[in-house]
Amino acid sequence: MSDRVKAIYLHALTPVHSGTGQAVAVVDLPIAREKATGWPIIPASSLKGVLRDALSNDNNKGWIDLAFGKDVRSEEQGEAGVFCFTDQRILCLPVRSYFGTFAYATCPLVLQRLVRDMRAFGVQPLFDAVPAGAEGMNALVTKGSTLAKGGKLYLEDLDLSAKEDEQTQKIANALAGKLFTENPRSFTERFVIVSDEVFNFLCETAMEVAARIRLKDETKTVETGALWYEEAVPAESLFSGAVLIADHYRREPTDLWNKFQPSLIQLGGNSTVGRGLCRVVIA
Amino acid sequence: MNEQVVRIRAIDPLLFRDGRPFGADIGSLLAQTLPLPYPSTLAGFVRTFAGNRWGVDWADEASVQRVLNIHVRGPLLMRNDKHVFRAPADAVVWEQGEKKQVGLTSLRPQPVQPGEGSNLPPGILPLLPQKYIEGKPSEGYDLWTWDTLSQWLADPTGDATSSPEKIGWLEVEERVHVAIEDDKGTSKEELLFTVQFLSFERYRWEGQAQREQWALLVRVTADEPVSLQGVGLLGGEKRLAAVEAVDNSRWLGCPPELGQALRGASRIRLFLATPAIFSGGWKPGWLDANLTGSPPFAPNLKLQLVSAAVRRHEAVSGWDYREDHRCPKAVRWLAPAGSVYFFQVLEGEPELLATEAWLQSVCDDLQDQRDGYGLALWGIW
Numbered sequence: 001m002s003d004r005v006k007a008i009y010l011h012a013l014t015p016v017h018s019g020t021g022q023a024v025a026v027v028d029l030p031i032a033r034e035k036a037t038g039w040p041i042i043p044a045s046s047l048k049g050v051l052r053d054a055l056s057n058d059n060n061k062g063w064i065d066l067a068f069g070k071d072v073r074s075e076e077q078g079e080a081g082v083f084c085f086t087d088q089r090i091l092c093l094p095v096r097s098y099f100g101t102f103a104y105a106t107c108p109l110v111l112q113r114l115v116r117d118m119r120a121f122g123v124q125p126l127f128d129a130v131p132a133g134a135e136g137m138n139a140l141v142t143k144g145s146t147l148a149k150g151g152k153l154y155l156e157d158l159d160l161s162a163k164e165d166e167q168t169q170k171i172a173n174a175l176a177g178k179l180f181t182e183n184p185r186s187f188t189e190r191f192v193i194v195s196d197e198v199f200n201f202l203c204e205t206a207m208e209v210a211a212r213i214r215l216k217d218e219t220k221t222v223e224t225g226a227l228w229y230e231e232a233v234p235a236e237s238l239f240s241g242a243v244l245i246a247d248h249y250r251r252e253p254t255d256l257w258n259k260f261q262p263s264l265i266q267l268g269g270n271s272t273v274g275r276g277l278c279r280v281v282i283a
Numbered sequence: 284m285n286e287q288v289v290r291i292r293a294i295d296p297l298l299f300r301d302g303r304p305f306g307a308d309i310g311s312l313l314a315q316t317l318p319l320p321y322p323s324t325l326a327g328f329v330r331t332f333a334g335n336r337w338g339v340d341w342a343d344e345a346s347v348q349r350v351l352n353i354h355v356r357g358p359l360l361m362r363n364d365k366h367v368f369r370a371p372a373d374a375v376v377w378e379q380g381e382k383k384q385v386g387l388t389s390l391r392p393q394p395v396q397p398g399e400g401s402n403l404p405p406g407i408l409p410l411l412p413q414k415y416i417e418g419k420p421s422e423g424y425d426l427w428t429w430d431t432l433s434q435w436l437a438d439p440t441g442d443a444t445s446s447p448e449k450i451g452w453l454e455v456e457e458r459v460h461v462a463i464e465d466d467k468g469t470s471k472e473e474l475l476f477t478v479q480f481l482s483f484e485r486y487r488w489e490g491q492a493q494r495e496q497w498a499l500l501v502r503v504t505a506d507e508p509v510s511l512q513g514v515g516l517l518g519g520e521k522r523l524a525a526v527e528a529v530d531n532s533r534w535l536g537c538p539p540e541l542g543q544a545l546r547g548a549s550r551i552r553l554f555l556a557t558p559a560i561f562s563g564g565w566k567p568g569w570l571d572a573n574l575t576g577s578p579p580f581a582p583n584l585k586l587q588l589v590s591a592a593v594r595r596h597e598a599v600s601g602w603d604y605r606e607d608h609r610c611p612k613a614v615r616w617l618a619p620a621g622s623v624y625f626f627q628v629l630e631g632e633p634e635l636l637a638t639e640a641w642l643q644s645v646c647d648d649l650q651d652q653r654d655g656y657g658l659a660l661w662g663i664w
Contacts, residue, residue: 247515
């Protein structure tokens with residue numbers, strides 16, 4: 001099974017606005033959130049469309065059509081692609097920290113779902129066990145973490161108790177080994193596992209919300225009614241998901257994978273103002 | 284014969300499209316999902332999964348028939364690893380008073396008195412509530428736990444059953460999609476559309492924490508061994524679901540108390556755990572003109588239909604992917620899951636309903652039985 005599945009990790013280099021359209025709320029343009037948890041996601045359809053576009057060139061139309069499907073409007077001529085993508089779920093959320101500048105925060109539920117799905121795919125998870133102890137206002141950090149001082153950890157406005165944990169260190173090392181190969185320590189020393197409740201709070205309150213305006217050409221003052229708020233998942237966020245080759249493709253998949261080598265892509269809206277640049281890591 | 288119980292878990296939210304049009308025209312820009320997949324959807328999923336692992340040539344009729352012979356019973360819905368079912372149609376639940384105390388009563392057949400009448404088919408008695416109901420039935424009690432339902436089926440009057448837990452349908456997630464113009468980088472005109480998905484997980488942390496994980500359970504019977512482990516495509520939009528073989532004991536057996544209640548019973552109830560397709564429309568085709576007959580899997584039992592609580596019909600169709608067909612399937616009407624039929628026992632021992640006919644199909648057609656339609660649970664009244 002595993003030769004037909006690859007894990008996909010995304011590392012946001014700039015804030016990502018994978019939106020849901022307009023909302024009648026304080027934030028005019030909110031980000032897409034998973035219904036089950038309310039946490040940010042990048043829908044599979046967004047990732048697939050962007051990868052198709054990023055990998056297309058004049059010489060590989062046959063492979064693109066096979067992998068992503070035939071891009072025609074008529075259903076009679078259409079053909080489904082063999083790549084099937086999952087949604088990209090949040091893996092680590094960068095959160096303002098009093099010590100260590102910012103933290104890569106995650107929680108037991110995020111890690112459990114990742115392990116569960118990788119096992120279902122027949123892929124060896126990066127780590128096996130999710131440590132206990134990240135409950136309530138208690139958090140787990142790595143040995144020598146820059147986030148905690150005197151057993152205390154301050155994320156956004158939250159005052160948490162921090163405990164060094166060996167299993168947390170193993171998870172941080174495993175993720176850094178895939179995603180931060182050049183400087184793993186920059187990740188491991190900022191990695192923290194908070195409780196599901198705290199992570200949920202951070203996913204609601206620690207998103208980036210930018211006020212945008214439009215200026216009148218002649219006067220260079222703000223046009224009436226041209227103030228809006230946009231939400232984005234902050235730069236340094238990590239997402240995880242997978243891509244599977246559908247069963248109906250019976251041939252050896254090596255050729256398909258060889259051409260599937262994305263590196264840097266732009267996801268979501270507002271590309272012209274620098275949003276959505278993501279590093280792709282296929283594992 | 285190889286029997287295997289399989290748990291199917293959505294990796295991401297899934298789409299089980301209903302029959303409403305979905306396309307680029309105004310008025311059809313929303314792909315709507317059913318609240319639960321039909322049995323044939325799961326049967327098709329399991330067969331495709333198995334066939335691909337067998338290396339079946341889908342263009343070969345004999346191979347296709349080999350796969351169609353796989354008998355898939357289900358799906359049964361699991362919530363946090365416990366069985367839940369559609370609420371029985373012979374139950375009325377309402378909330379009363381400021382504290383919203385939950386009331387429960389049953390609908391039971393009532394003989395028609397001289398001077399009274401109804402427009403029901405001949406021989407069918409009307410169903411009336413056993414208690415006075417203040418107000419209207421309450422919403423949100425759509426699914427019942429097996430604990431409550433098993434009590435209900437063994438309870439002839441409905442008075443001894445504890446109030447059901449409030450369990451609503453799976454949440455629906457709507458996603459808005461756009462297509463992007465290659466040359467402009469803006470969204471394409473007329474290609475803004477919405478797709479609904481069923482979310483099989485629900486986590487909430489406000490107030491009382493809530494963690495719900497839903498899954499579908501099917502029982503697969505095949506002539507040859509089949510490996511049902513891995514990930515396959517289920518429903519629309521090529522979404523993924525994990526397939527996992529679980530211990531056969533996870534399939535639901537008849538509880539001893541219910542089996543005891545069925546022994547020697549003169550009045551029995553049939554509860555549809557999955558929707559049924561009957562040649563007689565809402566009523567089983569194995570009933571004759573006098574509403575008497577023997578259900579499949581219990582040929583020695585002769586029953587007389589007295590009444591039925593059947594919710595509004597549902598319709599099932601689909602697309603036939605067989606190479607030689609490639610056409611839409613005919614629309615058929617279903618008696619929904621949760622429907623309850625009231626029978627009088629004319630001949631035979633109903634105890635065997637707890638064994639031979641337990642969670643077996645009561646449909647008339649063999650292929651509908653193999654597709655998992657009309658799985659029956661039995662009770663008394």
